[in-house]
Amino acid sequence: AIMDLTFLGTASCFPTPKRGVSSTVFRHDGECWMFDCGEGTQIQLMKSKLKASHITKIFITHLHGDHLFGLPGLLCTMSQGTAEAKKNKIEIYGPWGLRKYLRVALEMSRSTFNFSYVVHELIHSPVDLPSDWTEWHPNHEADDHHHPQEEEGRNIEMDVDEECWLLFEDKRIKVKAAPLTHRIPCFGYVIKEKTQVGKLKAGYLKERGIPPGPLYAKIKDGNNIVSPTGQVITPAEAIGPSIPGRKIVILGDTKDSSRMSRIAHDADILVHEATLNNEHVEKCLEAGHSTPAMAANFAASINAKSLVLFHVSQRFKALNEPTEEGEETVELLVQQASEAGYTGQVVIAEDLDTITIQRKI
Amino acid sequence: AIMDLTFLGTASCFPTPKRGVSSTVFRHDGECWMFDCGEGTQIQLMKSKLKASHITKIFITHLHGDHLFGLPGLLCTMSQGTAEAKKNKIEIYGPWGLRKYLRVALEMSRSTFNFSYVVHELIHSPVDLPSDWTEWHPNHEADDHHHPQEEEGRNIEMDVDEECWLLFEDKRIKVKAAPLTHRIPCFGYVIKEKTQVGKLKAGYLKERGIPPGPLYAKIKDGNNIVSPTGQVITPAEAIGPSIPGRKIVILGDTKDSSRMSRIAHDADILVHEATLNNEHVEKCLEAGHSTPAMAANFAASINAKSLVLFHVSQRFKALNEPTEEGEETVELLVQQASEAGYTGQVVIAEDLDTITIQRKI
Ligand SMILES: [Zn+2]
Ligand SMILES: [Zn+2]
Ligand SMILES: [Zn+2]
Ligand SMILES: [Zn+2]
Numbered sequence: 001a002i003m004d005l006t007f008l009g010t011a012s013c014f015p016t017p018k019r020g021v022s023s024t025v026f027r028h029d030g031e032c033w034m035f036d037c038g039e040g041t042q043i044q045l046m047k048s049k050l051k052a053s054h055i056t057k058i059f060i061t062h063l064h065g066d067h068l069f070g071l072p073g074l075l076c077t078m079s080q081g082t083a084e085a086k087k088n089k090i091e092i093y094g095p096w097g098l099r100k101y102l103r104v105a106l107e108m109s110r111s112t113f114n115f116s117y118v119v120h121e122l123i124h125s126p127v128d129l130p131s132d133w134t135e136w137h138p139n140h141e142a143d144d145h146h147h148p149q150e151e152e153g154r155n156i157e158m159d160v161d162e163e164c165w166l167l168f169e170d171k172r173i174k175v176k177a178a179p180l181t182h183r184i185p186c187f188g189y190v191i192k193e194k195t196q197v198g199k200l201k202a203g204y205l206k207e208r209g210i211p212p213g214p215l216y217a218k219i220k221d222g223n224n225i226v227s228p229t230g231q232v233i234t235p236a237e238a239i240g241p242s243i244p245g246r247k248i249v250i251l252g253d254t255k256d257s258s259r260m261s262r263i264a265h266d267a268d269i270l271v272h273e274a275t276l277n278n279e280h281v282e283k284c285l286e287a288g289h290s291t292p293a294m295a296a297n298f299a300a301s302i303n304a305k306s307l308v309l310f311h312v313s314q315r316f317k318a319l320n321e322p323t324e325e326g327e328e329t330v331e332l333l334v335q336q337a338s339e340a341g342y343t344g345q346v347v348i349a350e351d352l353d354t355i356t357i358q359r360k361i
Numbered sequence: 362a363i364m365d366l367t368f369l370g371t372a373s374c375f376p377t378p379k380r381g382v383s384s385t386v387f388r389h390d391g392e393c394w395m396f397d398c399g400e401g402t403q404i405q406l407m408k409s410k411l412k413a414s415h416i417t418k419i420f421i422t423h424l425h426g427d428h429l430f431g432l433p434g435l436l437c438t439m440s441q442g443t444a445e446a447k448k449n450k451i452e453i454y455g456p457w458g459l460r461k462y463l464r465v466a467l468e469m470s471r472s473t474f475n476f477s478y479v480v481h482e483l484i485h486s487p488v489d490l491p492s493d494w495t496e497w498h499p500n501h502e503a504d505d506h507h508h509p510q511e512e513e514g515r516n517i518e519m520d521v522d523e524e525c526w527l528l529f530e531d532k533r534i535k536v537k538a539a540p541l542t543h544r545i546p547c548f549g550y551v552i553k554e555k556t557q558v559g560k561l562k563a564g565y566l567k568e569r570g571i572p573p574g575p576l577y578a579k580i581k582d583g584n585n586i587v588s589p590t591g592q593v594i595t596p597a598e599a600i601g602p603s604i605p606g607r608k609i610v611i612l613g614d615t616k617d618s619s620r621m622s623r624i625a626h627d628a629d630i631l632v633h634e635a636t637l638n639n640e641h642v643e644k645c646l647e648a649g650h651s652t653p654a655m656a657a658n659f660a661a662s663i664n665a666k667s668l669v670l671f672h673v674s675q676r677f678k679a680l681n682e683p684t685e686e687g688e689e690t691v692e693l694l695v696q697q698a699s700e701a702g703y704t705g706q707v708v709i710a711e712d713l714d715t716i717t718i719q720r721k722i
Contacts, residue, residue, distance in 0.1 A: 014438040015404050039434040040401045043376050065470040069434045073400040076426050077375040101469035107499035108462035109426040110491060110545050130471060136509055138468035148497060184471050 001172075001193070003028050003246060003357040005271070007349040008044035010310045012253075012275045012289070013066055018318065019351055020044045021066040022311055024250055024271065025055075026191060028173065033057045035189060035250045041070035042077045048352055052078045053087070057168070059175075060094030061252025062186035063101065072105040079113040087115035089151065093167055093177075095185045096121050097140035099153060106147050118151040122165045122177055124185035125158065131183075164190075164263045173245075176263045180254035182288040187252055188260045190267075193245030201238050208233060244360050249304070253311065255288045257298045269357055270304035271349070273311035274333045292333045296340035306345040308355065309333050318350055362533075362554070364389050364607060364718040366630070368710040369405035371671045373614075373636045373650070374427055379679065380712055381405045382427040383672055385611055385632065386416075387552060389534065394418040396550060396611045402431035403438045409713055413439045414448070418529070420536075421455030422613025423547035424462065433466040440474040448476035450512065454528055454538075456546045457482050458501035464508050479512040483526045483538055485546035486519065492544075525551075525624045534606075537624045541615035543649040548613055549621045551628070554606030562599050569594060605721050610665070614672065616649045618659045630718055631665035632710070634672035635694045653694045657701035667706040669716065670694050679711055 004027050009020030021038030025048075032054040034041075045052055055078065061067055075090070092098065099119040105111075130136075146152070156165050165177040165187070172194055177187040197220055202212070209228040210216075219225045224234050249267040251257060257264075257272065264270065275289035284291050290298075292309060299307040309330075317329045330348045337346045347355070365388050370381030382399030386409075393415040395402075406413055416439065422428055436451065453459070460480040466472075491497075507513070517526050526538040526548070533555055538548040558581055563573070570589040571577075580586045585595050610628040612618060618625075618633065625631065636650035645652050651659075653670060660668040670691075678690045691709045698707045708716070 014434075014441060015401075017404055017408050039431065040376075040404055043378055043401055047378050063470050065434055065437050065466075065472055068470055069430070069466070070400065073375070073426055073430045080375060097469040101465060104462060104465040105426075105430070108458040108501065109424050109429055111426055138506060139504070140469065143500070145499060 001029060001196070001359070003193070003248070004354050005248065005250075005269070005308075005357065006048055006050055006354045007310060007351060008041055008048060009038055010312060010349050010351055011066075012273070012311045012313050014314070015040045015066075016314055018321075019314060021070075022061075023070065024310070024349075025050055026248060026250070027054075030054060031056055033059065033191075035059050036061055036067040036252070037069075037071040037074055038066045039069040039073075042074040044351065045074070049354075056088060056090065058090065058092045059167075059177075059189050059250075060092070060098055061180075061188065061250075062182060062184055063095055063097050064184065064253065067252065068098075068101065071102060072109065072111065075102075075106075075113060075117065076109075076111050079111075079115065090115060090117040091168075092117060092119045092153075093156075094119070094121065095124060095187065100140060100142040103142050103147050103150065113149045116149045116151050117147075119153040120156055120167070121153065122156050122167075122187055123158070124179060124187075128179055128181070128185045162262070163259070178260045178263050180252055180260065181256035182253045186254065186288075188254070188257065188264065189250050190260070190263045191248040191250070193247070195245050196243040198240035198242050201240060205233070205238055246357050246359065248357060249302075253288060254290055255285050255294070257290075258301075260298075261302055264304075265302045267302060267304040268360075269306050269308060269355070270299050270302065271308045271310060272298060274309040274337065275311055276313050277328070277332055278336050292336035293340040296337040296342035296346070299337075299344060300340075300342040304344055306347065307337060307342060308347045308349050309337060310349040312348075319348070362390060362557070362720070364554070364609070365715050366609065366611075366632070366669075366718065367409055367411055367715045368671060368712060369402055369409060370399055371673060371710050371712055371714075372427075373634070373672045373674050375675070376401045376427075377675055379682075380675060382431075383422075384431065385671070385710075386411055387609060387611070388415075391415060392417055394420065394552075396420050397422055397428040397613070398430075398432040398435055399427045400430040400434075403435040405712065406435070410715075417449060417451065419451065419453045420528075420538075420550050420611075421453070421459055422541075422549070422611075423456055423543060423545055424458055425545065425614065428613065429459075429462065432463060433470065433472065436463075436467075436474060436478065437470075437472050440472075440476065451476060451478040452529075453478060453480045453514075454517075455480070455482065456485060456548065460514060461501060461503040464503050464511065467508050474510045477510045477512050478508075480514040481517055481528070482514065483517050483528075483548055484519070485540060485548075489540055489542070489546045523623070524620070539621045539624050541613055541621065542617035543614045547615065547649075549615070549618065549625065550611050551621070551624045552609040552611070554608070556606050557604040559601035559603050562601060566594070566599055607718050607720065609718060610663075614649060615651055616646050616655070618651075619662075621659075622663055625665075626663045628663060628665040629721075630667050630669060630716070631660050631663065632669045632671060633659060635670040635698065636672055637674050638689070638693055639697050653697035654701040657698040657703035657707070660698075660705060661701075661703040665705055667708065668698060668703060669708045669710050670698060671710040673709075680709070 008023040011019040022036040023041040272295040369384040372380040383397040384402040633656040
């Protein structure tokens with residue numbers, strides 16, 4: 001169950017030839033889930049080792065262009081190649097307005113696909129409407145007519161008890177979302193791997209005359225088995241401790257991540273924006289963003305094992321770039337997060353970096 | 362009056378790290394007009410010597426994504442920097458549906474600008490509707506509510522006598538459009554520099570005692586002047602032959618450019634797509650595209666001085682790229698256009714190439 005995160009774009013606001021805008025791909029046994037899709041993401045993907053055809057789900061944190069404008073083009077390019085409709089449905093999650101944005105982009109460009117897609121919208125709380133909503137409140141509802149390859153999506157309401165949105169669940173993994181405070185409705189996503197059955201004590205079973213085979217599967221499934229000598233062996237004695245699932249938290253833009261705490265606590269990896277350095281905290285807050293100290297404080301508050309900083313201003317040069325007088329590299333952000341009192345590991349994500357998420361045992 | 366063309370993206374269909382999708386910038390005494398804006402154009406612009414702040418007009422040939430999806434992001438990035446509304450209005454021209462596409466992209470992403478913009482739509486003929494329009498005919502009209510920085514645009518009807526659309530005219534330059542045959546409504550643009558007053562015969566005037574000064578301007582404006590000795594000098598005798606204006610023709614995707622002939626004849630430079638080589642003519646026609654031979658034949662038919670090929674399939678490697686067995690470079694396209702019987706100059710545009718358009722005298 002190999003899990004990794006590839007950072008296709010780590011810039012805030014606008015892309016440059018050196019750094020793309022937001023897109024992060026979570027890979028789980030080869031299946032790829034994309035988080036955000038700023039302009040140029042399809043090009044960044046081609047530079048990476050990932051394949052666009054392995055993308056099955058796309059999660060959009062919020063509709064600012066630097067997280068969104070690459071989505072129509074990516075879907076079009078994913079549809080290139082063989083003409084037969086052989087691909088699975090692409091599931092896309094995001095805030096109110098995403099369905100309309102995508103549908104209109106595809107309708108006006110008359111783009112059709114050899115796969116179907118569906119957009120599920122997370123219905124935000126009224127408190128998260130933009131501050132100038134009264135002055136400017138465009139219609140965010142898509143009209144009645146679906147795109148030819150669009151299936152009917154869900155409008156996902158918040159679970160009042162859990163104060164979160166449950167988006168997806170299967171035998172192995174669960175995805176939830178909670179709100180962040182930004183200039184427009186914005187979500188953070190939590191990927192939680194379910195507790196896995198522990199390792200089989202192969203030596204213990206071998207001693208009792210049970211070789212690898214169908215009885216291994218049977219006992220791993222929770223059933224007693226009987227050895228050649230008639231001895232009953234229970235799962236409890238033959239299986240090691242359960243392996244806690246990994247938790248990956250990927251946030252959108254935020255100046256206050258506290259509403260994520262309930263579902264993000266004890267994350268193995270927290271991916272959090274750090275748009276400007278601590279000295280620019282007022283400018284950050286005004287734009288709905290975070291400093292490294294703010295990211296670190298949140299990481300500490302949820303006992304995250306590691307903190308990955310991303311969505312950085314283009315003013316910060318890359319780690320390996322030479323700097324002139326007055327210029328800083330992203331190392332400054334790592335430094336400031338580390339100095340804030342957070343004791344976990346702090347890492348800066350640069351374009352095309354891949355981080356493996358280790359199992360706990 | 363320096364004029365040049367910079368090819369920011371020369372690929373058909375989808376961008377790669379090596380070649381961007383369609384965008385061409387016409388520069389005239391520093392002022393930049395952009396033709397098409399595929400995804401990633403703002404990044405390509407940063408790699409060029411051009412400045413986004415010098416863009417005053419944007420012309421979209423048709424709404425396929427590879428010509429369009431970079432537009433919202435480009436405008437957002439042009440609005441970065443100083444907060445004061447100091448920039449001029451950006452005028453955007455294109456087919457029916459462009460206004461809605463742009464407005465919805467900006468509304469849903471809640472993007473605002475420190476300049477105003479306006480979208481003028483060219484109203485195409487019913488014959489150019491997509492072949493499956495009856496089956497799928499999404500609403501291409503923008504609703505009643507403008508974007509906060511959007512001014513009221515014109516819906517430009519075809520001039521029935523001229524069989525073209527007159528888009529813009531000032532003292533020095535005129536821009537017209539005519540339809541191309543593609544899968545969706547698509548236009549070619551003709552930039553025509555007006556005939557310029559000839560050069561002043563400085564030696565002739567000096568001999569008659571008239572030095573450089575206000576009298577130069579006066580006679581150049583078409584007025585008689587009087588020399589110190591009382592001699593009347595007319596514009597006709599003191600000014601050389603008129604300088605014919607330059608004509609630049611930039612086409613969108615096309616499988617038949619004949620409807621451009623009336624306004625494109627005698628172009629100094631014709632920029633025409635050549636998506637696939639001659640051997641793939643059937644595939645080209647099916648997709649509404651051209652081969653090099655088709656481009657060359659059109660260039661010959663309008664007596665164009667030079668033909669620039671662009672919008673090429675990504676299968677063609679760049680001129681300076683090594684090729685393996687079975688691979689071709691874009692040189693094949695130049696070759697095939699030259700062999701088609703067209704006697705003008707044939708050039709292949711590669712990303713970031715700049716071509717100067719020489720004055721006729
Ligand atoms: Zn952002
Ligand atoms: Zn944002
Ligand atoms: Zn095209
Ligand atoms: Zn096209």
